Amino acid sequence: MIDDTKQGGARRASLGRGLSALFGEATEDYSALDKVRQSKQVPIEFVHPGKYQPRRKFDEEAISGLVESIRDKGILQPLLVRRDAEDANSYELIAGERRWRAAQIAGLHEVPVIIRDLSDREALEIALIENIQRQDLTPLEEAEGYRRLMEEFEHTQEDLARAVGKSRSHVANMMRLLALPDPVKSMVQDGALTAGHARALLTAPDPAAAAREVVSRGLNVRQTEDLMRGDQPKAKKGKAANDGSGTAPAMKDVDLINLEEEISARIGLKVAINPQGQRGTITIHYQTLDQLDDVLHRLGGEE
Structure with missing residues (x-):
């Protein structure tokens, strides 16, 4: 004989657990729930920047333009987040910090998010790839992202190159910039010097002094490479070479030299x-x- 009381109690208990899952009580497995959610609106104050965000510099003018767009149309692309390991009701940003910043200025109370269950390594990889694809990173921010993936998560240069869709020589060249002294790094970060300038300056006895000369004289990358070889920077086009051939040899940049070495x-x-x-x-x-x-x-x- 079946005990209807017990059976009904089991049904009610099961239903209770289902309702608590729907209402998101703290006893539920949030990771399991997040996997079935595509996108949801969450209070903007529940979202905070991620610790693996590679960007350190945000273009205020670009954010201002985004603010007007968000006020008019809202946020069209949800932010990518993961649950905060220390607070189940808080979310760590993986991608979309610029949209989040603009949404705050625009006065939004809620933002759309996509929740993913990501490891620390995946969080850094995705944040780095997203910013590289948008060309939002400075050369040093990109280099620092590569360094963290290699040191903190034991990536090899080849693994890393595959993960971010770049060549191994590109990754190696970017990481070389981290060896520059701080004054030169500041010039690169501020946009006074390009990554090409910076790589050429790596061979200088005093990179900081050489960088100041490059900036003050307005030298391009090829002229900077000439300066590092001890030549007087000048335009090469139409000038005869000293070997009597009547034509100037093509100047190789640092990337080409590194490619030769790799092959x-x-x-x-x-x-x-x-x-x-x-x-x-x-x-x-x-x-x-x-x-x-x-x-x-x-x-x-x-x-």
Whole structure:
């Protein structure tokens, strides 16, 4: 015989748990609930910047323009957040901090969010990728993001390059900027120097003094590279080279030199890349016929 009282009690208890889940009581598994939510409105004060936000500098003029758009149309793209590990009713921003800042200025009381269950590493990867795609990061912010992924989450440069959709040489070149002295970093952060300028300055005996000279003289990247080699910066176009050939040699930038080194490391032979406008040549230097045979086998796809 079935005890209807117990059966009904079980139904009521089950229903009670379902209602508490709907109303979001603290005893429920928030992660499980978040997985079935696509987007929701939350009080703006419940959202706070993420600890893995790579951006340190926000364009106030751009935010002002966004404020007017939000006042007129609202926030069209939800913010990406995750639950705060220490407060179940609080959300940590992963992507969309500029929209969140503009929404505060616009006087919004609620913002749309998409909640995801993300690890710390995933949070930093997504925040970094989102900002890189929007070209919102300064070179140093990008470099610092790469450094954190490598040091805190044990990424290799190749893993990191795949994760953010960049070449390994790009990641390596950006991270080299972190070796610059603070005065030069400030110039890069403020936009007085580009990443190309900064990479050229890495070879200077006194990068800070060289950076000040570059800025005061208004030198471009190629002129800065000339300065670092001890040459007097000047326009190369139409000037004859000192070797009597009658034409000036093409100047290689730091990225091209690094690419030569990367290819050389991969095949074990010296490689020279000679750009000629949009075209160019790649020269592979070998010293024995065995080395030549090995290169031919690789080009032919043979192991």
